[in-house]
Amino acid sequence: MSTSGAPTLRQQRLGFELRKLRENAGLTSTAAAARVGVNQAHMSRIEVGRYPVSADRVRAFARAYTCTDQSLIDALVGMTGRRVRGWWEEYRDILRPSALDLAELEYHCTAMRIASVIHVPGLLQTADHARALFLDVFPPLSPPEVEHRVSHRIKRQAVLYGDHSASLSTVVHEAALRMGVGGPAVARRQIRQLIEMSAREDISVRVIPFGAGAFPGSGQPIVYFSASVPQLDTVQLDTDHGSEFLDAYAYLAKYRMILDRLDSCALSPVESRDLMARIEKET
Structure with missing residues (x-):
């Protein structure tokens, strides 16, 4: 069948x-x-x-x-059998298929590496931060569409909790922390959440400061999903027209190198928390 x-x-x-x-x-x-x-x-x-x-x-x-x-x-x-009826299935007729594929990838991966320049990674966003972003997309979304996207984004964060949670390593540019999404109060709560999440052993949040100069890549968000074997890894690129998923060996190698280079541009975890704390006070 x-x-x-x-x-x-x-x-x-x-x-x-x-x-x-x-x-x-x-x-x-x-x-x-x-x-x-x-x-x-x-x-x-x-x-x-x-x-x-x-x-x-x-x-x-x-x-x-x-x-x-x-x-x-x-x-x-381990990939055989019928489709896993994960929580994301409730959004099948509401959101585009790539949003469901992203949630399924996060559910099954063993680790994630994320790089983002102008946005806080979705897995670390507060609901208010996410809502402010969705309220500003074009073409505009209806109130129910906004709330569906917010709830989907927050539910995705369950992969960071529990006995089988995936480890997360993120590199965020200082620009993302100073965007002021949602206004000062929302922005401060978002930075506070980043600081709190970065204190966990299985989550790393490192910041590339403005003074670091040039860095590789086009600035688009990159997510590298590690599978149980490297041959099954996947890269997700967040574009204006939706998610793009790549799994060819050449692409995997390319984005591993880009992420490694971004890592080398970032502050240490402790220095990153200090910078985030300063930005929180200045916001």
């Missing part, structure tokens, strides 16, 4: 990785289908994420493709 609705980013990624294993083995889809005992149409739907695939079937594919990377096989097995 095909998956209901359009496949999620996670389902598409599983299909893509199985296709990549097949191509690396030098097999056509027809030959691979014959080896694992499925028809051609079934194989095509699996490789685009439109047909649920079982753990046993993934292992059969791995044997047929002579894949010996057990860590990768185990990680792919």
Whole structure:
């Protein structure tokens, strides 16, 4: 039975990785289908994420493709089955699919690295800060649309709590801290939240000060999601037309280098907290 609705980013990624294993083995889809005992149409739907695939079937594919990377096989097995009915599913007919894919990525990742120049990362925003941002988008959103986006953003922050929370490393430019989003009171509460979150062992908030000079990248927010194996990592870029997700090896390597360079431009965690405290008093 095909998956209901359009496949999620996670389902598409599983299909893509199985296709990549097949191509690396030098097999056509027809030959691979014959080896694992499925028809051609079934194989095509699996490789685009439109047909649920079982753990046993993934292992059969791995044997047929002579894949010996057990860590990768185990990680792919972990992606099998039907769509996880996470909390984000309640927004399926309300927000664009990329917003749901982002929440699902955050839910399944093991760690995140974020770089942002003019905005505080969404996972660290207060509700009032997020609301002020959504009230200023173009074209304007209706009040219900604003509140749906705010609630979705705040619910995403659950990944930072609990026994299986993902670690978070962020680099934020001083410009983001001085934007004054929502007015002085909202801005002060936002900076106070950043200071409090940065005190946690599993969360790092480092600031690039104005005096640091030039830095790499275009200034667009970057999120690097680490998976259980590096081959399944994903980069998300936040653009004016929505989220863009990248998983090609060259892109992953490029953005790891950019994030490393941004890290080298940032103050230490202690220096960053001191700067944030000064900005809070000045706001």
